[in-house]
Amino acid sequence: MANEPKQKKFGAHIRALREAQEISLRKFADRAQISPTYLSKVERDEFPPPGEEAVRRIAEILGEDPDELLALAGKVSSDLPGIIQQQPRAMATFLRAASGLSATDLEKLARRADDLRKKKPAR
Amino acid sequence: MPIKVKYLPKQHIEWNAQKLLAEYGDRYGDVVVPPIPVEEILERHLKLTLEIDDLEARLGHPDILGALWAPDKLVAIDESIEPTEHPNKEGRFRYTVGHEIGHWVQHRHYFLENPDQGSLFPKTASKATVICRTSQSKDPIERQADYFSAYLLMPKEMVYAAWEKHRGSLTPYIFNQVARENLRAMGFVEPDDLLASMAIEFVAGEIAPIFRVSAKAMQIRLEELKLVQREGGSLFSMEGVA
Numbered sequence: 508m509a510n511e512p513k514q515k516k517f518g519a520h521i522r523a524l525r526e527a528q529e530i531s532l533r534k535f536a537d538r539a540q541i542s543p544t545y546l547s548k549v550e551r552d553e554f555p556p557p558g559e560e561a562v563r564r565i566a567e568i569l570g571e572d573p574d575e576l577l578a579l580a581g582k583v584s585s586d587l588p589g590i591i592q593q594q595p596r597a598m599a600t601f602l603r604a605a606s607g608l609s610a611t612d613l614e615k616l617a618r619r620a621d622d623l624r625k626k627k628p629a630r
Numbered sequence: 631m632p633i634k635v636k637y638l639p640k641q642h643i644e645w646n647a648q649k650l651l652a653e654y655g656d657r658y659g660d661v662v663v664p665p666i667p668v669e670e671i672l673e674r675h676l677k678l679t680l681e682i683d684d685l686e687a688r689l690g691h692p693d694i695l696g697a698l699w700a701p702d703k704l705v706a707i708d709e710s711i712e713p714t715e716h717p718n719k720e721g722r723f724r725y726t727v728g729h730e731i732g733h734w735v736q737h738r739h740y741f742l743e744n745p746d747q748g749s750l751f752p753k754t755a756s757k758a759t760v761i762c763r764t765s766q767s768k769d770p771i772e773r774q775a776d777y778f779s780a781y782l783l784m785p786k787e788m789v790y791a792a793w794e795k796h797r798g799s800l801t802p803y804i805f806n807q808v809a810r811e812n813l814r815a816m817g818f819v820e821p822d823d824l825l826a827s828m829a830i831e832f833v834a835g836e837i838a839p840i841f842r843v844s845a846k847a848m849q850i851r852l853e854e855l856k857l858v859q860r861e862g863g864s865l866f867s868m869e870g871v872a
Contacts, residue, residue, distance in 0.1 A: 526679065533712075533714060537714070543682050543712055
């Protein structure tokens with residue numbers, strides 16, 4: 508799903524995934540802890556996507572990556588602003604430098620960052 | 631203009647409903663006790679999309695509880711009867727879902743062969759194949775969908791089993807002189823007709839939750855199976871309203 512075009516609408520996307528997994532509308536709404544009427548309107552993209560917590564629950568039910576689904580919902584994970592603000596200049600520079608790299612290259616960078624972190628004692 | 635459908639005897643409609651339930655059972659496990667999972671049948675088994683919406687706003691007519699867009703494999707149910715937010719409408723919701731399934735199973739070929747025909751409100755909802763209103767006089771196509779829903783939600787064998795379990799035997803409830811006098815002795819002063827309706831509705835209302843249907847739907851089914859009757863039955867029946 509990650510390779511699909513970004514123009515895809517959040518509601519249509521989750522409806523397609525939900526139906527592919529044969530989860531009925533009202534069962535899904537119950538598990539996501541949102542009202543079925545609201546979910547149905549979200550699925551038709553008549554209403555904006557729900558809040559971050561609900562999107563995370565939806566991602567978990569559907570087995571989707573929460574960050575991908577949040578992006579599709581036009582949201583950024585709530586932990587990211589804090590991460591950037593801890594080292595605003597360095598992090599912004601890093602993100603700008605990394606912008607435009609392929610997903611594979613970004614994964615390599617992330618692995619490298621993990622290695623660096625493991626060499627140093629935490630904090 | 632409502633679409634003209636071929637006459638279907640009730641037994642045939644009942645058979646259609648039983649067949650669908652058996653097919654669902656083959657794939658997802660036999661349904662041996664109520665309630666019948668109508669939404670699962672519609673969404674998982676028949677692969678129809680279910681939407682909840684304000685159908686008056688969408689279709690421009692009041693009193694619409696359900697609609698089917700056959701070529702789109704889409705069913706919409708009015709949000710006023712969505713049971714999570716309106717728990718007392720669960721019976722109505724499930725009956726409407728069963729009703730739309732009835733249209734899909736029994737009538738879809740009328741619309742799929744000729745998608746231009748058959749809209750009940752061509753000007754405002756040209757794409758909707760069947761729109762089911764609460765207050766319309768029932769055309770044969772609507773009655774066939776109603777019967778289908780009743781037979782799907784309340785299969786005969788399950789109704790007999792539930793009745794026997796709940797009431798201790800298969801003896802029908804007959805509103806007769808004895809029952810009437812029992813109620814009069816309990817202080818009911820309503821006219822006979824009203825008293826009979828109240829008693830029968832009460833009896834049906836005790837079975838209805840087992841099937842998650844309305845008391846009215848249950849009553850009609852029980853009357854059809856002759857498990858509740860008015861007068862004319864045995865005068866020696868000791869059945870009363872507890």
